[in-house]
Amino acid sequence: MAKLQKSIEKRNALIQATISLVNNNGFHATPMSKIAKMANVSPATIYLYFENKQDLLNKVYIEVKQAFTSYVFTNYTPDTPVADGFKLIWNRIADFKLKEMEEALFLAQCDNTPIIDETSRQEGLIHLQPLLDLWKRGQEEGILKPMSPYLLYAYSINPLSFLMVMQNRGAFKLNEETLEEAFQAAWNSISI
Amino acid sequence: MAKLQKSIEKRNALIQATISLVNNNGFHATPMSKIAKMANVSPATIYLYFENKQDLLNKVYIEVKQAFTSYVFTNYTPDTPVADGFKLIWNRIADFKLKEMEEALFLAQCDNTPIIDETSRQEGLIHLQPLLDLWKRGQEEGILKPMSPYLLYAYSINPLSFLMVMQNRGAFKLNEETLEEAFQAAWNSISI
Amino acid sequence: MAKLQKSIEKRNALIQATISLVNNNGFHATPMSKIAKMANVSPATIYLYFENKQDLLNKVYIEVKQAFTSYVFTNYTPDTPVADGFKLIWNRIADFKLKEMEEALFLAQCDNTPIIDETSRQEGLIHLQPLLDLWKRGQEEGILKPMSPYLLYAYSINPLSFLMVMQNRGAFKLNEETLEEAFQAAWNSISI
Amino acid sequence: MAKLQKSIEKRNALIQATISLVNNNGFHATPMSKIAKMANVSPATIYLYFENKQDLLNKVYIEVKQAFTSYVFTNYTPDTPVADGFKLIWNRIADFKLKEMEEALFLAQCDNTPIIDETSRQEGLIHLQPLLDLWKRGQEEGILKPMSPYLLYAYSINPLSFLMVMQNRGAFKLNEETLEEAFQAAWNSISI
DNA sequence: GATGAATGAGTATTCATTCAT
DNA sequence: CATGAATGAATACTCATTCAT
Structure with missing residues (x-):
């Protein structure tokens, strides 16, 4: 239960980070590493939730x-x-x-x-x-x-x-x- | 005169190429090399007309x-x-x-x-x-x-x-x- | 006994998976995750039976x-x-x-x-x-x-x-x- | 002329480096960066001569x-x-x-x-x-x-x-x- | 001016390995 | 024992930019 909760929170953090960074810098200047950092996860973790950058977007x-x-x-x-x-x-x-x-x-x-x-x-x-x-x-x-x-x-x-x-x-x-x-x-x- | 003319034509070709590529692929998927190719010039030539990619845009x-x-x-x-x-x-x-x-x-x-x-x-x-x-x-x-x-x-x-x-x-x-x-x-x- | 049996079966499954994948894709294209998947175990389980990838091989x-x-x-x-x-x-x-x-x-x-x-x-x-x-x-x-x-x-x-x-x-x-x-x-x- | 010569030499250096490294470490343990280093070029340079790693091989x-x-x-x-x-x-x-x-x-x-x-x-x-x-x-x-x-x-x-x-x-x-x-x-x- | 070759600094993505449960 | 989630450290590859010619 707590695990699922955390999982959802992480996914949301990634989504929020993406929104914020794309808004401020544009898609072209938003590397996965920055998204990861803002969401407080490792870059590799993004790929547990999304297939690739395009899929994330x-x-x-x-x-x-x-x-x-x-x-x-x-x-x-x-x-x-x-x-x-x-x-x-x-x-x-x-x-x-x-x-x-x-x-x-x-x-x-x-x-x-x-x-x-x-x-x-x-x-x-x-x-x-x-x-x-x-x-x-x-x-x-x-x-x-x-x-x-x-x-x-x-x-x-x-x-x-x-x-x-x-x-x-x-x-x-x-x-x-x-x-x-x-x-x-x-x-x-x-x-x- | 012919030289100046050619120069202007090249610059225009670069501008047109940029417009077309950014429209079709977005800024993030428009490398300088593609712009150069579409304008029939060398990538290096772009830098004779524009300071850098941002300046070009x-x-x-x-x-x-x-x-x-x-x-x-x-x-x-x-x-x-x-x-x-x-x-x-x-x-x-x-x-x-x-x-x-x-x-x-x-x-x-x-x-x-x-x-x-x-x-x-x-x-x-x-x-x-x-x-x-x-x-x-x-x-x-x-x-x-x-x-x-x-x-x-x-x-x-x-x-x-x-x-x-x-x-x-x-x-x-x-x-x-x-x-x-x-x-x-x-x-x-x-x-x- | 049943437990030991299962353990041996898992180990064998891992060995078979390794053989099959290395044969078909080569060592360089055989990640541990694929071996685990083919053997129906978690990647982490491999490390209960083998020290690391080299040891497995x-x-x-x-x-x-x-x-x-x-x-x-x-x-x-x-x-x-x-x-x-x-x-x-x-x-x-x-x-x-x-x-x-x-x-x-x-x-x-x-x-x-x-x-x-x-x-x-x-x-x-x-x-x-x-x-x-x-x-x-x-x-x-x-x-x-x-x-x-x-x-x-x-x-x-x-x-x-x-x-x-x-x-x-x-x-x-x-x-x-x-x-x-x-x-x-x-x-x-x-x-x- | 000297340029073409140098180009050929670079390509050969890349080929020799590939042979040597694959021989000693195997394909899986031969990163492009090592090949580049051994051939005294930048990793990016490899891609001027070969499409990708598989093509190189x-x-x-x-x-x-x-x-x-x-x-x-x-x-x-x-x-x-x-x-x-x-x-x-x-x-x-x-x-x-x-x-x-x-x-x-x-x-x-x-x-x-x-x-x-x-x-x-x-x-x-x-x-x-x-x-x-x-x-x-x-x-x-x-x-x-x-x-x-x-x-x-x-x-x-x-x-x-x-x-x-x-x-x-x-x-x-x-x-x-x-x-x-x-x-x-x-x-x-x-x-x- | 013009170029093509070259590259350093990234970037997306993968993967062996670990660890809390 | 067993695991799925997580990740640090690579790795293949790209690209804006430069420079010798």
């Missing part, structure tokens, strides 16, 4: 993406009215990006870079379905513009990533006021 | 960014009415992302990654001033929401990057129709 | 060599006439190489390679004495050429190793006919 | 084998009478094993071990054809036993490898007398 990506979607859809049920549902989900996304900035930044980097395997990328996408369903419902009800979900995502969700990156670089501050402005912009862009 | 970034802004503001004059001016600029940006996809993808990767020096990043920003001025004018005229330019950018400009990346991955198609939808979403998000 | 060599000589001299008694005795022993050697090919191939590889300690090699040799005695007798009786036993061995015994390796590589077939030819060649080379 | 094997066969058939012409021809070739083989012991030992190790690629092994064989032709002629003339060339090789040629290994281990001495005995044994084993 893929697995971290998938798990962070799952944590993200899991966080996002907490409290949401498919019978929530469209406008309320969208606001709920949007706020959870914003919350996640603010509270789990490391994870969110990591995702942003992976999503704009060819460092993740295509299959892992796909695997990360499937859990977004409830949002797509919500949008479809909104379109059927005539509340949302009849556009491709990619457009809906590009204008209502993705901007948060940009804003978070800017906040991380110290150029911009996400607070109650700017978040409200952001939500209005998001809603205006997709609602009829 | 920074310079490529800055030049591509300049090409981008230069393209974007062609035909635009500061006395254009706000709505027309925004539409003009927005369309040029969309144009660039469609016609110079390699360059645009490269910028998207650099902008979400810690591979570019902060100073180079700043240098890439300064040429965006005309757009910021336009927005300020629009806000003074009560046409645009009185938000931070970061918010304006996040919602009216940045989504195009996301859409382009998606198009590049084969998931989405930017055509006359979707571009029009995109523009409406952009305008709705920032206009009062 | 030496012990395997010695035991296989003993199995070989023991097999070879079964039914042979020192009072057998020289010609009969040689034929008897030669046939047993040929038999062993055909029936215990794994073991024989392992010996061939060890005998031509610096992977076995010199002392272990010596230890493997001592049990060949009956053959040396037979040869001495044959020379005293004027039946065998008065040559160094190394020459006798090189021409009458060692060729079987070569033929077995060739058969293992699929290039040659040892059957009743070729074995008879081989024996004639062997006998012709050493008899007066 | 294969190439060394092939070149040594070619040197061997080339040495062996010097002075031999296909019209030499069978007995004379065999004696000539046999002596050259013995000569090579005595004078180029390092090379010969290396071949012996490679020939009894799965460290060489099968294709490289095949490539090493093709140059032995003149000997096979000689044997065929001898069989047609009724001088040699009508056996498989593998048997002829096993009994008339291969024993020299064994004797050389023994001499290298200090157990046996190849001199004029023992060489003559060896030749007689070889000839007796294959001649009618």
